Amino acid sequence: MAVAFNDLRRGIGQAQPALEAAALRVLRSGxxxxxxxxxxxxxxxxxxxxxxxxxxxxxxxxxxxxALRALGVxxxxxxxxVANAGFYASTAVLAIGAQPQFVDIDPATLLLDVxxxxxxxxxxxxxxxxxxxxxxxxxxxxxxxxxxxxxVPVVEDCAQAHxxxxxxxxxxxxxxxxxxxxxxxxxxxxxGDGGACVTSDPSLAKRLRALRQYGWAGKYRIETAGxxxxxxxxxxxxxxSVRLPQLDAANGRRREIAARYAARIHQPAVxxxxxxxxxxxxxxxVLRSGCRDRLAAHLRARGIGCDVHxxxxxxxxxxxxxxxxxxxxxxxxxACAEVLSLPCFxxxxxxxxxxxxxxxxxxxxxxxxxxxx
Ligand SMILES: *Cc1c(COP(=O)(O)O)cnc(C)c1O
Numbered sequence: 001m002a003v004a005f006n007d008l009r010r011g012i013g014q015a016q017p018a019l020e021a022a023a024l025r026v027l028r029s030g031x032x033x034x035x036x037x038x039x040x041x042x043x044x045x046x047x048x049x050x051x052x053x054x055x056x057x058x059x060x061x062x063x064x065x066x067a068l069r070a071l072g073v074x075x076x077x078x079x080x081x082v083a084n085a086g087f088y089a090s091t092a093v094l095a096i097g098a099q100p101q102f103v104d105i106d107p108a109t110l111l112l113d114v115x116x117x118x119x120x121x122x123x124x125x126x127x128x129x130x131x132x133x134x135x136x137x138x139x140x141x142x143x144x145x146x147x148x149x150x151x152v153p154v155v156e157d158c159a160q161a162h163x164x165x166x167x168x169x170x171x172x173x174x175x176x177x178x179x180x181x182x183x184x185x186x187x188x189x190x191x192g193d194g195g196a197c198v199t200s201d202p203s204l205a206k207r208l209r210a211l212r213q214y215g216w217a218g219k220y221r222i223e224t225a226g227x228x229x230x231x232x233x234x235x236x237x238x239x240x241s242v243r244l245p246q247l248d249a250a251n252g253r254r255r256e257i258a259a260r261y262a263a264r265i266h267q268p269a270v271x272x273x274x275x276x277x278x279x280x281x282x283x284x285x286v287l288r289s290g291c292r293d294r295l296a297a298h299l300r301a302r303g304i305g306c307d308v309h310x311x312x313x314x315x316x317x318x319x320x321x322x323x324x325x326x327x328x329x330x331x332x333x334x335a336c337a338e339v340l341s342l343p344c345f346x347x348x349x350x351x352x353x354x355x356x357x358x359x360x361x362x363x364x365x366x367x368x369x370x371x372x373x
Contacts, residue, residue, distance in 0.1 A: 003343050003352045005305025008184055010347035015242060019191070022238040032234050034213075041237040042196070044244060045180075048163075050173040051198035053205040056232025057212055060159040060181020063195040065092035067155045067177040068127055069226045070197075070207040073098050077126035080152075082112055083314035084332045085131045088181075089157055090314045093129075096226075101125050102315050104329040109274070110286065110339070111138040113331070114146070121150045128152050132161035132171050134273070134309070135187065135254070135283035140174045141166070155179060159195075160283035162188040163251045172198045177208070182232075182240055185345075187254070187281050188247050190236040250346040254282035257344050257353055261285055264357035269295065269365035270340075284309055285344035291365050292340050298363045304356050307341045 012019065026037055038056050046054035057063040073079060075097030081089040083102040093100045103120045106113040111133055121128060128147050130138045140156070147154045154175035158164075161171040162180060172178020180186075182194030197208050207224060210216055215227025258276040265272060271288045286309065289295050299306045313332045315324035342356055 001352070001355045002303030003305060003348075003356055005307055005341075005343050006185055006345050007347065008189075011189070011345065013347065015246065018242045019239055022242045023235060026235045026238050029234070033231055035234050037234040037238040037241065038232055041232075041241045041244075044241060045196060046198055048244060048247075049170050049178060049198045051178065052200040053202070054196050054198045055205060055208040055212060056237060057195040057197060058230035058232065059193045060157075060179060060183065060186075060195040061088050061091050062212075062228065062230040063179035063181070063197050064089055064129065064155065064157060065095050066208055066211045066228065066230065067179050067197050068092060068096060068098070068129075069211055070204050071127050071153045071155070071176060073126045074226070078123070079127050079129060080117070080120040080125040081129035082131050082133070082332070083327075083329055084110060084310060084335055085133050085157070085314075086310045087314050087317060088159065089129045089131060098126070100314065102324070102327055102329055102332075104331045105335060106139075107331045107335060109136065109138075110134065110335055111136060112143065114139050114142045117143055118146050121147050121152045124150055125152060127155055129155045129157055130175060131157040132164060134286050135160050135164060135281040136273075136276075137161060137164045137166050137171060137279040144174060153177075159183075159186060161281055162186065163247050164279050164281045166279040173200070176201060177204060182236065187251060187283055188240065188243060191239050192236055194232050194236040194240065195230075196232060251281040253346040254344060255280065257346075257348055258282045258285055260350065260353045261342065261357060264354060265360050267360050267363060269363065270360065282344060284341045286339050286341050288335070288338040289340060290338060292338050294365070295360070295363055296340055299356075299359055302359045304359050305343055308336075308339060309341050310339075311336055 042054040077098040078101045079093045080101045104116045156175040156178040158171040159181035164171040178198045180196045182190040210224040215222040215224040217223035255276045315327040
């Protein structure tokens, strides 16, 4: 049996009539940007996250960039962030002309390492981006007091963590600003690009609203420098409002999938992620293997979709190789060579999960080439 890595058509499913009705309402309203559909989504999503406000943006990368700008990051500043999260935060930092200050990860979780983060915030970067990677909350309760001690504001990258919660607080509500992407494959996905910032600081919310629209204080009057055009449009906002009420159930199913993989995969050549609690919405199910590439080939040859998130650490990206030549992040580099993502989307059926597990269990690490688990 073939198992797709993801299938967004299955994600539409029973929601299709409601999505069609929402799209039709926007079509008939004749109002397509910054209208009632956005206002309504912003207030429900802010409440869902436990934040006072939400500001819709064009995508998740813009959300990070505008969050950093709202906090006063300008060209030449340093911003601390991880280097194993797909270059999104780095894109935002570099767009400002600021410098990513890369921090290594904890190999057990693939999230920001608290000790390394402490060393970084001591040097007082202008901000710390905390990425909740693969659906799992970073050790935010340890990172926040550290950052506060050195006066470094925290931006949460929640693009893979919609709804992840710890001690009653959700991703995005911990730091000064939480940034979300609604790219179609995210836990809460639009039918196109979308993003948002959440914050409980009214002055930051005001700056974010100005920054997403050229820096306007009002029409054609720019009072905030560094503005962009990056707005979540009415159509996407309306579709997201239809989908938001399904998010918790979908996240629950993702945790079930993770638990089923964990119970069924018995393969000495792989290390599984730790168990998924409420602070993990399992955006991706990521295992590690010293023979990752051969395992991936084994899966693909048997019709199982898989992918690598992410194969190239930010500081080793070809376009920036010289700029970051002196940066060494041993845990990040090793993880990028070993991680492998399995199919993990809410509509995945138990027989499909079992098929993936069986194919992994049948992998013989000694069969070809060198075997290093
Ligand atoms: C997807 C993603 C982003 C960027 O979101 P876009 O909407 O694609 O710009 C940022 N950070 C992480 C961790 C992501 O997974």
